[in-house]
Amino acid sequence: MSDRVRDWFKVSLQIYDSDICIACHGVPDHIGIFQPDDPVEWGGYEGKQRYIRYCFCAECSKEESFLRFVEFVIGAKYQMGELTQ
Numbered sequence: 001m002s003d004r005v006r007d008w009f010k011v012s013l014q015i016y017d018s019d020i021c022i023a024c025h026g027v028p029d030h031i032g033i034f035q036p037d038d039p040v041e042w043g044g045y046e047g048k049q050r051y052i053r054y055c056f057c058a059e060c061s062k063e064e065s066f067l068r069f070v071e072f073v074i075g076a077k078y079q080m081g082e083l084t085q
């Protein structure tokens with residue numbers, strides 16, 4: 001893991017006041033990192049890993065379809081140009 005990636009994790013693994021649960025938009029309890037199999041498909045570069053940070057609450061993560069839902073929401077945000085990192 002490069003220094004840059006490690007620094008990014010340090011910053012990104014805190015929950016900020018502006019963070020919301022990706023599913024219910026409530027107050028998040030946890031931070032997830034979505035790592036797509038094909039980074040290029042998700043706006044990344046060939047040969048480089050792409051990490052997309054999101055927040056979620058304990059309640060939503062109990063849903064069986066939660067991870068599929070996360071992928072769906074992140075995909076929709078990406079399509080709409082809402083992903084900034």
Ligand SMILES: [Zn+2]
Pocket residue numbers: 021022023024025026056057058059060061
């Ligand atoms: Zn939630």
